[in-house]
Amino acid sequence: MAYRHRDGPLEVLRRVSFGVEAQEFVCLVGPSGCGKTTLLKVLAGLVHPYEGRVDFVGSHNGNPLTAMVFQDHGLFPWMTVMDNVTFGLDMRGMARVERERRALPLLERAGLARFVRSYPHELSIGMKQRAGLIRAFVTDPAVLLMDEPFASLDAQTKLILQDELLRILRDYPRPVVYVTHDIEEAILLGDRVLVMTARPGEVKAEFQVPFARPRALAVIQTPEFADLKGLIWRDLEAAVRYQSQQ
Structure with missing residues:
Protein backbone atom coordinates (compact mmCIF):
# COMPACT_ATOMS: atom_id res chain seq x y z
CA MET A 1 0.00 0.00 0.00
CA SER A 59 -15.01 -14.91 10.19
CA HIS A 60 -15.41 -11.98 12.60
CA ASN A 61 -18.78 -12.92 14.18
CA GLY A 62 -20.01 -9.34 14.16
CA ASN A 63 -17.06 -8.11 16.24
CA PRO A 64 -14.95 -5.13 15.12
CA LEU A 65 -12.12 -5.81 12.70
CA THR A 66 -9.63 -3.79 14.74
CA ALA A 67 -9.17 -2.06 18.07
CA MET A 68 -6.40 0.43 18.81
CA VAL A 69 -4.40 1.07 21.97
CA PHE A 70 -2.56 4.39 22.01
CA GLN A 71 0.31 5.84 24.03
CA ASP A 72 -2.26 8.05 25.72
CA HIS A 73 -4.80 5.81 27.46
CA GLY A 74 -7.64 7.97 26.11
CA LEU A 75 -9.98 7.33 29.04
CA PHE A 76 -12.97 9.64 29.41
CA PRO A 77 -12.44 11.53 32.70
CA TRP A 78 -16.16 11.67 33.52
CA MET A 79 -16.62 7.89 33.24
CA THR A 80 -15.78 5.15 35.72
CA VAL A 81 -13.27 2.45 34.84
CA MET A 82 -16.08 0.01 34.04
CA ASP A 83 -17.90 2.50 31.83
CA ASN A 84 -14.67 3.41 30.03
CA VAL A 85 -13.72 -0.21 29.43
CA THR A 86 -17.19 -1.15 28.15
CA PHE A 87 -17.78 2.01 26.10
CA GLY A 88 -17.33 0.22 22.78
CA LEU A 89 -19.80 -2.48 23.80
CA ASP A 90 -22.27 0.19 24.90
CA MET A 91 -22.02 1.84 21.47
CA ARG A 92 -22.94 -1.52 19.93
CA GLY A 93 -26.12 -1.61 22.02
CA MET A 94 -25.08 -4.35 24.44
CA ALA A 95 -26.98 -4.43 27.74
CA ARG A 96 -25.10 -3.25 30.84
CA VAL A 97 -25.29 -6.65 32.55
CA GLU A 98 -23.74 -8.37 29.54
CA ARG A 99 -21.11 -5.64 29.11
CA GLU A 100 -19.96 -5.98 32.70
CA ARG A 101 -20.07 -9.78 32.57
CA ARG A 102 -17.70 -9.71 29.61
CA ALA A 103 -15.36 -7.08 31.07
CA LEU A 104 -14.98 -8.33 34.63
CA PRO A 105 -12.68 -11.33 33.96
CA LEU A 106 -10.31 -9.08 32.01
CA LEU A 107 -10.40 -6.41 34.70
CA GLU A 108 -9.62 -9.04 37.33
CA ARG A 109 -6.67 -10.28 35.30
CA ALA A 110 -5.37 -6.71 35.03
CA GLY A 111 -5.74 -6.10 38.77
CA LEU A 112 -8.48 -3.51 38.26
CA ALA A 113 -11.51 -5.35 39.66
CA ARG A 114 -11.40 -3.28 42.86
CA PHE A 115 -11.39 -0.05 40.86
CA VAL A 116 -14.34 -0.56 38.51
CA ARG A 117 -16.25 2.37 40.09
CA SER A 118 -13.18 4.61 40.26
CA TYR A 119 -12.52 7.51 37.89
CA PRO A 120 -9.35 7.99 35.82
CA HIS A 121 -7.97 10.76 38.06
CA GLU A 122 -7.97 8.25 40.94
CA LEU A 123 -5.70 5.81 39.09
CA SER A 124 -1.95 5.63 38.56
CA ILE A 125 -0.57 6.00 35.04
CA GLY A 126 0.02 2.27 34.84
CA MET A 127 -3.54 1.50 35.92
CA LYS A 128 -4.91 3.90 33.31
CA GLN A 129 -2.92 2.15 30.61
CA ARG A 130 -4.18 -1.23 31.84
CA ALA A 131 -7.74 0.07 31.51
CA GLY A 132 -7.03 1.28 27.97
CA LEU A 133 -5.64 -2.15 27.10
CA ILE A 134 -8.68 -3.98 28.51
CA ARG A 135 -11.02 -1.62 26.64
CA ALA A 136 -9.49 -2.89 23.40
CA PHE A 137 -9.58 -6.57 24.34
CA VAL A 138 -13.17 -6.55 25.60
CA THR A 139 -14.53 -5.74 22.13
CA ASP A 140 -12.94 -8.98 20.84
CA PRO A 141 -11.40 -7.43 17.70
CA ALA A 142 -10.06 -9.52 14.84
Whole structure:
Protein backbone atom coordinates (compact mmCIF):
# COMPACT_ATOMS: atom_id res chain seq x y z
CA MET A 1 0.00 0.00 0.00
CA ALA A 2 0.98 3.67 -0.23
CA TYR A 3 -0.27 6.80 1.52
CA ARG A 4 0.23 10.54 1.11
CA HIS A 5 -1.39 13.51 2.84
CA ARG A 6 -4.46 14.93 1.14
CA ASP A 7 -3.32 18.54 1.37
CA GLY A 8 0.11 18.13 -0.19
CA PRO A 9 2.59 15.99 -2.10
CA LEU A 10 4.24 14.52 1.03
CA GLU A 11 4.44 10.75 0.60
CA VAL A 12 4.27 9.02 3.98
CA LEU A 13 4.20 5.32 3.05
CA ARG A 14 5.47 3.61 -0.09
CA ARG A 15 5.10 0.00 -1.25
CA VAL A 16 4.29 -1.34 2.22
CA SER A 17 3.24 -4.97 2.01
CA PHE A 18 3.10 -7.60 4.75
CA GLY A 19 0.74 -10.16 6.23
CA VAL A 20 -0.09 -11.13 9.79
CA GLU A 21 -1.01 -14.70 10.62
CA ALA A 22 -3.58 -15.82 13.18
CA GLN A 23 -2.26 -15.19 16.73
CA GLU A 24 0.96 -13.66 15.34
CA PHE A 25 2.54 -10.67 17.11
CA VAL A 26 4.22 -8.37 14.57
CA CYS A 27 6.28 -5.39 15.75
CA LEU A 28 7.11 -2.36 13.60
CA VAL A 29 10.25 -0.36 14.38
CA GLY A 30 11.55 2.64 12.48
CA PRO A 31 12.76 6.22 12.86
CA SER A 32 10.40 8.93 14.09
CA GLY A 33 8.19 10.26 11.32
CA CYS A 34 8.55 7.23 9.04
CA GLY A 35 4.81 6.52 8.95
CA LYS A 36 4.38 3.79 11.58
CA THR A 37 1.36 5.44 13.21
CA THR A 38 -0.11 6.30 9.82
CA LEU A 39 0.20 2.64 8.87
CA LEU A 40 -1.80 1.63 11.95
CA LYS A 41 -4.46 4.19 11.02
CA VAL A 42 -4.67 2.70 7.54
CA LEU A 43 -5.07 -0.78 9.03
CA ALA A 44 -7.79 0.56 11.34
CA GLY A 45 -9.64 2.20 8.45
CA LEU A 46 -9.20 5.68 9.93
CA VAL A 47 -7.41 6.87 6.78
CA HIS A 48 -7.36 5.32 3.33
CA PRO A 49 -4.34 4.50 1.15
CA TYR A 50 -4.21 6.05 -2.30
CA GLU A 51 -2.77 2.76 -3.57
CA GLY A 52 -3.34 -0.77 -2.35
CA ARG A 53 -5.76 -2.25 0.15
CA VAL A 54 -6.11 -3.95 3.52
CA ASP A 55 -7.72 -7.41 3.59
CA PHE A 56 -9.04 -9.27 6.65
CA VAL A 57 -9.49 -13.00 6.09
CA GLY A 58 -11.80 -15.17 8.19
CA SER A 59 -15.01 -14.91 10.19
CA HIS A 60 -15.41 -11.98 12.60
CA ASN A 61 -18.78 -12.92 14.18
CA GLY A 62 -20.01 -9.34 14.16
CA ASN A 63 -17.06 -8.11 16.24
CA PRO A 64 -14.95 -5.13 15.12
CA LEU A 65 -12.12 -5.81 12.70
CA THR A 66 -9.63 -3.79 14.74
CA ALA A 67 -9.17 -2.06 18.07
CA MET A 68 -6.40 0.43 18.81
CA VAL A 69 -4.40 1.07 21.97
CA PHE A 70 -2.56 4.39 22.01
CA GLN A 71 0.31 5.84 24.03
CA ASP A 72 -2.26 8.05 25.72
CA HIS A 73 -4.80 5.81 27.46
CA GLY A 74 -7.64 7.97 26.11
CA LEU A 75 -9.98 7.33 29.04
CA PHE A 76 -12.97 9.64 29.41
CA PRO A 77 -12.44 11.53 32.70
CA TRP A 78 -16.16 11.67 33.52
CA MET A 79 -16.62 7.89 33.24
CA THR A 80 -15.78 5.15 35.72
CA VAL A 81 -13.27 2.45 34.84
CA MET A 82 -16.08 0.01 34.04
CA ASP A 83 -17.90 2.50 31.83
CA ASN A 84 -14.67 3.41 30.03
CA VAL A 85 -13.72 -0.21 29.43
CA THR A 86 -17.19 -1.15 28.15
CA PHE A 87 -17.78 2.01 26.10
CA GLY A 88 -17.33 0.22 22.78
CA LEU A 89 -19.80 -2.48 23.80
CA ASP A 90 -22.27 0.19 24.90
CA MET A 91 -22.02 1.84 21.47
CA ARG A 92 -22.94 -1.52 19.93
CA GLY A 93 -26.12 -1.61 22.02
CA MET A 94 -25.08 -4.35 24.44
CA ALA A 95 -26.98 -4.43 27.74
CA ARG A 96 -25.10 -3.25 30.84
CA VAL A 97 -25.29 -6.65 32.55
CA GLU A 98 -23.74 -8.37 29.54
CA ARG A 99 -21.11 -5.64 29.11
CA GLU A 100 -19.96 -5.98 32.70
CA ARG A 101 -20.07 -9.78 32.57
CA ARG A 102 -17.70 -9.71 29.61
CA ALA A 103 -15.36 -7.08 31.07
CA LEU A 104 -14.98 -8.33 34.63
CA PRO A 105 -12.68 -11.33 33.96
CA LEU A 106 -10.31 -9.08 32.01
CA LEU A 107 -10.40 -6.41 34.70
CA GLU A 108 -9.62 -9.04 37.33
CA ARG A 109 -6.67 -10.28 35.30
CA ALA A 110 -5.37 -6.71 35.03
CA GLY A 111 -5.74 -6.10 38.77
CA LEU A 112 -8.48 -3.51 38.26
CA ALA A 113 -11.51 -5.35 39.66
CA ARG A 114 -11.40 -3.28 42.86
CA PHE A 115 -11.39 -0.05 40.86
CA VAL A 116 -14.34 -0.56 38.51
CA ARG A 117 -16.25 2.37 40.09
CA SER A 118 -13.18 4.61 40.26
CA TYR A 119 -12.52 7.51 37.89
CA PRO A 120 -9.35 7.99 35.82
CA HIS A 121 -7.97 10.76 38.06
CA GLU A 122 -7.97 8.25 40.94
CA LEU A 123 -5.70 5.81 39.09
CA SER A 124 -1.95 5.63 38.56
CA ILE A 125 -0.57 6.00 35.04
CA GLY A 126 0.02 2.27 34.84
CA MET A 127 -3.54 1.50 35.92
CA LYS A 128 -4.91 3.90 33.31
CA GLN A 129 -2.92 2.15 30.61
CA ARG A 130 -4.18 -1.23 31.84
CA ALA A 131 -7.74 0.07 31.51
CA GLY A 132 -7.03 1.28 27.97
CA LEU A 133 -5.64 -2.15 27.10
CA ILE A 134 -8.68 -3.98 28.51
CA ARG A 135 -11.02 -1.62 26.64
CA ALA A 136 -9.49 -2.89 23.40
CA PHE A 137 -9.58 -6.57 24.34
CA VAL A 138 -13.17 -6.55 25.60
CA THR A 139 -14.53 -5.74 22.13
CA ASP A 140 -12.94 -8.98 20.84
CA PRO A 141 -11.40 -7.43 17.70
CA ALA A 142 -10.06 -9.52 14.84
CA VAL A 143 -6.73 -7.65 15.05
CA LEU A 144 -5.28 -5.59 17.89
CA LEU A 145 -3.34 -2.46 16.85
CA MET A 146 -1.00 -0.91 19.42
CA ASP A 147 0.83 2.40 19.03
CA GLU A 148 3.63 2.61 21.61
CA PRO A 149 1.18 1.91 24.47
CA PHE A 150 3.86 1.68 27.17
CA ALA A 151 6.22 4.44 26.00
CA SER A 152 5.22 6.91 28.72
CA LEU A 153 5.67 4.45 31.60
CA ASP A 154 8.66 4.08 33.89
CA ALA A 155 10.94 1.12 33.19
CA GLN A 156 9.59 -1.12 35.96
CA THR A 157 5.92 -0.54 35.13
CA LYS A 158 6.68 -1.02 31.45
CA LEU A 159 8.18 -4.47 32.06
CA ILE A 160 5.22 -5.48 34.21
CA LEU A 161 2.68 -4.40 31.59
CA GLN A 162 4.62 -6.08 28.79
CA ASP A 163 4.44 -9.32 30.77
CA GLU A 164 0.73 -8.80 31.50
CA LEU A 165 0.03 -8.22 27.80
CA LEU A 166 1.67 -11.52 26.91
CA ARG A 167 -0.30 -13.30 29.64
CA ILE A 168 -3.61 -11.86 28.42
CA LEU A 169 -2.80 -12.90 24.86
CA ARG A 170 -2.37 -16.50 26.02
CA ASP A 171 -6.01 -16.56 27.13
CA TYR A 172 -7.40 -14.16 24.50
CA PRO A 173 -5.21 -14.90 21.46
CA ARG A 174 -5.42 -12.74 18.35
CA PRO A 175 -3.09 -11.09 15.81
CA VAL A 176 -1.29 -7.97 17.03
CA VAL A 177 0.46 -5.20 15.09
CA TYR A 178 2.59 -3.23 17.55
CA VAL A 179 4.51 0.00 16.89
CA THR A 180 7.52 0.78 19.07
CA HIS A 181 10.83 2.67 19.03
CA ASP A 182 12.29 0.15 21.50
CA ILE A 183 14.13 -2.75 19.85
CA GLU A 184 14.24 -4.72 23.12
CA GLU A 185 10.49 -4.37 23.48
CA ALA A 186 9.97 -5.53 19.89
CA ILE A 187 12.04 -8.68 20.47
CA LEU A 188 10.51 -9.42 23.86
CA LEU A 189 6.93 -9.17 22.60
CA GLY A 190 7.07 -10.04 18.93
CA ASP A 191 7.12 -13.14 16.78
CA ARG A 192 8.40 -11.02 13.90
CA VAL A 193 10.04 -7.58 13.72
CA LEU A 194 9.66 -5.38 10.63
CA VAL A 195 12.16 -2.55 10.18
CA MET A 196 10.93 0.53 8.30
CA THR A 197 12.94 3.08 6.36
CA ALA A 198 12.88 6.84 6.81
CA ARG A 199 9.92 8.63 5.19
CA PRO A 200 8.39 7.60 2.90
CA GLY A 201 8.25 4.47 5.02
CA GLU A 202 8.91 1.09 3.46
CA VAL A 203 9.57 -2.26 5.10
CA LYS A 204 13.30 -2.74 4.49
CA ALA A 205 14.01 -5.80 6.65
CA GLU A 206 12.23 -8.57 8.50
CA PHE A 207 13.45 -10.61 11.47
CA GLN A 208 11.93 -13.75 12.95
CA VAL A 209 12.14 -13.86 16.75
CA PRO A 210 13.37 -17.36 17.70
CA PHE A 211 12.32 -17.43 21.35
CA ALA A 212 9.55 -19.85 22.32
CA ARG A 213 6.35 -18.88 24.11
CA PRO A 214 5.45 -18.43 26.89
CA ARG A 215 8.30 -15.93 26.94
CA ALA A 216 9.80 -14.87 30.26
CA LEU A 217 11.43 -11.48 30.84
CA ALA A 218 14.70 -13.30 31.57
CA VAL A 219 15.16 -13.84 27.83
CA ILE A 220 16.42 -10.25 27.66
CA GLN A 221 19.63 -11.37 29.41
CA THR A 222 20.54 -14.09 26.89
CA PRO A 223 23.33 -13.77 24.29
CA GLU A 224 20.85 -14.68 21.54
CA PHE A 225 18.70 -11.70 22.48
CA ALA A 226 21.69 -9.36 22.34
CA ASP A 227 22.74 -10.75 18.95
CA LEU A 228 19.28 -10.21 17.44
CA LYS A 229 19.10 -6.71 18.89
CA GLY A 230 22.42 -5.91 17.20
CA LEU A 231 21.21 -7.20 13.83
CA ILE A 232 18.03 -5.14 13.98
CA TRP A 233 19.91 -2.00 15.01
CA ARG A 234 22.33 -2.48 12.11
CA ASP A 235 19.40 -2.20 9.68
CA LEU A 236 17.66 0.55 11.62
CA GLU A 237 20.63 2.84 12.34
CA ALA A 238 21.04 4.20 8.81
CA ALA A 239 17.34 5.09 8.60
CA VAL A 240 17.44 6.83 11.99
CA ARG A 241 20.50 8.89 11.00
CA TYR A 242 18.98 9.83 7.65
CA GLN A 243 15.66 10.87 9.21
CA SER A 244 17.40 12.99 11.86
CA GLN A 245 19.05 15.05 9.09
CA GLN A 246 15.80 15.89 7.31
